[in-house]
Amino acid sequence: MKPAQFDYYCPKTVDEALTLLEESGFDGKIIAGGQSLVPIMNMRLSTPDCLIDINRLQDLDFIDYEEGLVKIGTLTRQNRVETSDLIRQHIGLLSEAVPFIGHVQTRNRGTIGGSLVHADPTAEIPLALMTMGGSVHIASTDEVRTVNAEDFFVTYLTTDVMPTELLTEIHIPIWEGRVGYSFQEISRRHGDFALVASACQLSVDDQNRISNARLVLGGVESVPLLVTEANELLQGERLTDSLLDKVASIVSKVIEPESDLHASADYRRHLAQSLSKRTLQEAYVKAGR
Amino acid sequence: MTVHEVEVKINGKTYKEEVESRMLLSDFLRETCGLTGTHVGCEHGVCGACTVIVNDSAVRSCLMFAVQVDGQEMQTVEGLAQNGQLNPLQKNFVQCHGLQCGFCTPGILMSTTDYLKKHSTPCKKDIQDMLSGHLCRCTGYDGIVKAIEKTVEDQKINI
Numbered sequence: 001m002k003p004a005q006f007d008y009y010c011p012k013t014v015d016e017a018l019t020l021l022e023e024s025g026f027d028g029k030i031i032a033g034g035q036s037l038v039p040i041m042n043m044r045l046s047t048p049d050c051l052i053d054i055n056r057l058q059d060l061d062f063i064d065y066e067e068g069l070v071k072i073g074t075l076t077r078q079n080r081v082e083t084s085d086l087i088r089q090h091i092g093l094l095s096e097a098v099p100f101i102g103h104v105q106t107r108n109r110g111t112i113g114g115s116l117v118h119a120d121p122t123a124e125i126p127l128a129l130m131t132m133g134g135s136v137h138i139a140s141t142d143e144v145r146t147v148n149a150e151d152f153f154v155t156y157l158t159t160d161v162m163p164t165e166l167l168t169e170i171h172i173p174i175w176e177g178r179v180g181y182s183f184q185e186i187s188r189r190h191g192d193f194a195l196v197a198s199a200c201q202l203s204v205d206d207q208n209r210i211s212n213a214r215l216v217l218g219g220v221e222s223v224p225l226l227v228t229e230a231n232e233l234l235q236g237e238r239l240t241d242s243l244l245d246k247v248a249s250i251v252s253k254v255i256e257p258e259s260d261l262h263a264s265a266d267y268r269r270h271l272a273q274s275l276s277k278r279t280l281q282e283a284y285v286k287a288g289r
Numbered sequence: 290m291t292v293h294e295v296e297v298k299i300n301g302k303t304y305k306e307e308v309e310s311r312m313l314l315s316d317f318l319r320e321t322c323g324l325t326g327t328h329v330g331c332e333h334g335v336c337g338a339c340t341v342i343v344n345d346s347a348v349r350s351c352l353m354f355a356v357q358v359d360g361q362e363m364q365t366v367e368g369l370a371q372n373g374q375l376n377p378l379q380k381n382f383v384q385c386h387g388l389q390c391g392f393c394t395p396g397i398l399m400s401t402t403d404y405l406k407k408h409s410t411p412c413k414k415d416i417q418d419m420l421s422g423h424l425c426r427c428t429g430y431d432g433i434v435k436a437i438e439k440t441v442e443d444q445k446i447n448i
Contacts, residue, residue: 001332007291008310008356038352039333042313051310053357079346103422105337105400108346109353190421 003041033110074113093181122219130224131199137169153223180287182279198275220255248273300368317355326366337423340396347403366395387436389427
């Protein structure tokens, strides 16, 4: 299977890339790692008139630490994120999530920004960004704007990034205090897309009461789903079996998963409940250590 | 149709060619450069047969365009043997029956070459995890894993 014809541009600076995007409008498409885009093009499900290759924009390949914040450039390869000590130390949930993406050979090429803008509802990085309460920088020739994870994902494969815009940076806040996290997913084979994925990050006070919790599910809606009701219920509580059951029951009520070839809606609902419990438990244990 | 000049170093040799934007790197290697050791299987990044090393990273050559490797360095399976002699990893594949039909072998060799450069003492599970990016439909991977484990052991002795 071969892609249809397209024009190819390889800008050397971010400004040049943004100008090219502006000029090509709806006909242009950014290519970074290409691990999702090229298969789609090979199958001719997507036939962009023009590709703007941002692989030479080395300014967008970085992992930086600032007070209370980790900043990651959009072009940073998933493999680099996976092996970064800085990320493991400060935002460990991301280190835990990335190994679930495809295989080492695709993570060598795939980028963090590419996964976010592709916005597959089962994808790991979008789920992690939402769980950690991160935000992104989106640039155009006119401005750079900041968008929170909650507002970034619109629906299946659709984000807030407009055709003339480029996602440039990912910002993830470092939670203070005693923090625990967990990422779990069930897929048919290792490396496949998740049937359902669950991520949780929480912090506890000196009495092991939950002071902040974010439980997020993937694969059950068109975007990563922040289970707000459950997070409110957890506030100020110690994690007990009955509380876990309450969370599972909330999860079951708020989600409306779809059936497909791989799993029925009922099975997805069952997985969502089990994984929510599992991630919460693990995160709580880690936070208490 | 847009055409681009591409200059790339593959296995130490420089290739200067004209390519269409849409030419996949896998097709460039096979058809333009005549390096048919790189095999093409699924062409959407699943099977791993076309894996090559670009700038010290094992990647799928069916998920890159030839125009993207302009100015870069690559290694394909043709670059493994030296002076007509198979390298230690290749020899172990022969010895441990790490292949049957051999279609997936070039990709697996390239992934393993890159992996062993970055991880000198992987355990069996690490090796299996790395191999999960490759489909072999003949051997059930048993001989392949043994060949890689043997290479790791041999390297330890040589150190």
